Amino acid sequence: MRLGRWDSTWLLWLLIVAVLLFLVVSPFIYLVATSFTGEGTGGFTFENYAKAYGRDRYVQALVNSLELGTAAALLAGAFAIPLAWGVSRTDMPGRGLVRLLVLATFITPPYTGAVAWILLAGPNAGWLNKIFVALTGADAGPFNIYSFPGLVTVIALYSFPYIFIFTTAALELVSSEMEDAANILGAGTWTTMRRVTLPLALPAILGGLIICFLEAIALFASPAMIAIPARFNVVTTQLFQFFGNPVRVEVAAAYAMPLLGVTILLVLVQRLITRRKGFVSLTGKGGERRPIALGRWRWVIFGYAMLVGAMSVFLPYLFLLQAAFSKAWGRGFSLDNLSFKNFHFILFEHATAALSVWHSFLYSGVSATLGAIVTLGVAYIVARRLMPFAEVLGFLCVAPFVIPGVVLAIGFYAAYAPPPLSLYGTAMIMILAFTTRFLPIGYVNASSAIRSLNPEMEEAVRVLGGNRLTALRRVVAPLLKRSLLGAWLLMFIPASRELSTAIFLYGPNTKVVSVMIFDMSEEGNFEYLSALALLLQVLTLPLLYIGQRAIGRDFMLRRTAT
C-alpha cells in the first residue's frame, strides 16, 4: 500500500487541459494579437483598426448589422411567442404538428431557407410574384427578396425557433395554480395571460430575443445570398470581403472586434435577465398544468401557426422539391418538366458535390466525437472537483458561445494557417474549428448528464478495488450512453450544415456541403442546389429519429440544446 494523491488519470486530465488551450484559448489570443499586428511588417500597430473603420461604408455595414439584428429578432418574436403560448399553454388544435413544424424550421439551414425564398420572392421570376401577376393581371409582383425587409424576413423565419424554445421552457414552468389564483380573483383568460403568464415568462422571452439578435448579426449565408445582390453589406459579408484576394486577416481581425464585443456584452445581459431571482416560478417546479380553453380563438391561433409554418416550411420545401425535380425550375409544375437528372448530376457527375456531403458528415462526425470526449471529461472534472480551478475549464468550454462563427474562423486562421502548423485548407482545421464552435452545446449537455449521476455509484467501484478509470469505463460511460448520444447528435447536426466557419477555412480538397451549396447559389444553379440541399435534409432525418428514440421527442427543442 502506497500513500499518495497522484494517480495515472492525472495524465488524462492534463491532456484535456492541453486540448482546451489549443481549441479555445490560442485562437482567441491570436485573434486579438493579429488585430494589432501590422500587415506585412509583423510589428505592433493600431493601423488595422484605422483601416477597418476608415471608410464610411465599412462603418455603415456595422450599422446595417445592428439594424438587421434588431428587426429580425422582433419579427422572430412575433412568429415565435404566439406559437409557444399556443403549444404549451392552450388547447390549440394540432400542437404536435406545430412542434414538428418548428423542429423542421430549426433543422433547415439558413442558406437553404434563403435559397427557397429566392425561388419564392425573387423579383419577376419568384413564385409568389408570378402567382400575384396571374391573379391580378398586374405587370409585376410586389415581392422582392433582394431588400432589407426581405433579408429580415428570411432570417426571422429561420431563427424564431430559438425564441420558441426559450418561451415554451419558461411557460411550462408557470403552474396552472398561479393562473387559477388570478382567475378566482376575477381575471379572465386574456387578462391572466397579460398580467400573470407573460410577465412570468418575460425574462426567458427577452433571453430568446437576444439569442435571436446575436444569431442574426453572426449569420453569413443569408446576407451573402441576399444583401450582396441588394447592394448593401453587413459585418459578416464585409469580413468575407477582407478575406478575399489578398487575405487581409489583420484588418479582418480588427473589424471583427465590435461584433465580438457586442456578442459578449449581450450574452452577459441575457444571463443576467434569465437568472433574475425574483421570478421564483422559473426556478422551482411548476406544479400541475392544464391547457387553457380558448374556445373559438383556438382556430385563430392555429391559423396563425399554419401561416408561419407555410412561410418557414410548407412553401419553401414545396418549391425546393419542385426545383430539385425539374429540368428548369421556372417552367413550373408539369410532367414534362419532371426529372431526376439533378440528383443524378450531383451524386454521380459533379466533380465534388457528393464528396462535399461525405466531407460534411466525416468532419462533423469526428468533431462531435472529439467534442463529446472533451466536454464529458471537463464536465466530470468540474462535477467531481478533481482539480484546483476546475471551473476555469468549464468556463473555457462554454466560452466559444460568445464567439460568432465568422470571428472564430478568423481566430483559427490567424492561429493555425501560418507555419509551423500550416493547417489552412486541411481537414484538420475544419474539424478543430467545428469542435470549438459546438463545444458549448456539448458541455451544457454533458454537464447536466453528469450532475444527474450520484457520485456514490463511482465510490462504490473504488471502495471495491476499482480505480477511477475503471469507474469511468464500467459505470459512468454505460450510464451516460444515452445522454452522450444526445450531446453527440446536438453537436453533429449543426456541424453538418455549418457554413460561417467553413467558408473561411475550406480548401480545394476540403469543400463541405454548405460551401458547395453556397457556390452553386453564386452560379445560379438552383436545380442542382435544391437537390443537394434536400439530400442534406434527408440524410439528417435518420439522426433525428435516433435522437428521438434515445433521448425523447423534443430533444432538439430543449432549452439545454441551445
Next chain:
Amino acid sequence: MSKLVLKNIGKSYGAFDAVKDFSLELQKGEFVSLLGPSGCGKTTTLRMIAGFMPPTAGTIELDGQVISSPEGVVPPENRRMSMIFQSYAIWPNMTVGQNVGFGLEVRKVSRAETERRVDKILEVVQMRGLKDRYPSELSGGQQQRVALARAIVVEPEILLLDEPLSNLDANLREEMRFEIRRLHDEFKITTVYVTHDQSEAMVTSDRIVVMNKGRMEQVDAPHVLYGKPRSRFVAGFIGRTNFVEREGATYSLRPQAIGLSTAKPAMHGVEADVVDRAYLGEYWDYQVKPLGETKPLRVSTAPTTIFELGQRVWLEIDPAAMVRVE
C-alpha cells in the same frame, strides 16, 4: 493488536471543524456505530476511513499500517474495505450477479470461483434466483440486500455502512437491522456503521460512539450508554429523559425509572399532580408536576395504568436511577 485505529483525527474546512480530535480503536470482528444528529461529523469520519478524503490532522491505521494522514492517503481502491452507501449505489447497468461479482472481478478472482462465491452470498442474503435481474426490477429492500451481498462477498478487512437503512420504510428498516446483525455474526467482519437512528445502533452494535458537533461524546456498549450516560447530550439523544437539578449538579432520570401510584410508596415518595397525558398504545406518557416544583417530569407507565388530568399521585424515585451528567 487492534484492527483499525483512529488517532486524534480531525477534518477542518478553514476555521470550521467538521471532526475534531477523534480517537477510536476497533478490535478484529467488532461492530461499532457512529451515532449522532446530522452534521455531527459521523459521515465525514466514515469517508476518511474509506479513504475518500484525507484528514487534516491525525492518522488512521489498518493492521498497524498508516493508511491515512494529512500527508497522504492510500486510495480507496487499495484499502481492501467495502462500503454500503445511503443510496445503495447499485449499478443500474449491471445485473444483480454482475453487481455482486464486480469486486471479485477487479480482485482478479477466477471466473468459476467468482460464480461460486456470488451464488453462495446471494443464498445468504435470500436473493437466490434474482441473479439475472436488473436493479430497476428490484424493490428497495432487495436492492439493499444486493448492496450487502456486494460488500460482503469480497471478505473486506473493514465493512463501512453509511446510513444504509434511511431510504427504507419503517417495517423493512426494522427487519434489515436484524439482518445486518445476523450477517455480522455469521462473517465477523470488522464494521463501522453510521446512523442517526439510536435503535438501529442499539440493535446492531457492540459499541456505540455518540458524536456531537464533530466531537466524540461517549463510547460504550448500548446498555451502558443508556443506563449511564455521561453527558447531558448523550442522555437526551439516547432515549427520552428528565433532567433534574440537585445541589448544583444535573442528573438524568429516565421516564420509566419513575414509579407512579395513588398510594404512598414505602420509600422515596414524592407527591405530584398530573398536568398532561398522552396514550401511545404501548405506554402512557404522563407529565407530572411535583408539589412545589415548576418543571414537570415525564413518566411512562403501562397502558393499563390510568390516571386523570389533575389527579394527585405519588411518584417513587429511586436515587440509584438518577445518573449524574456533565
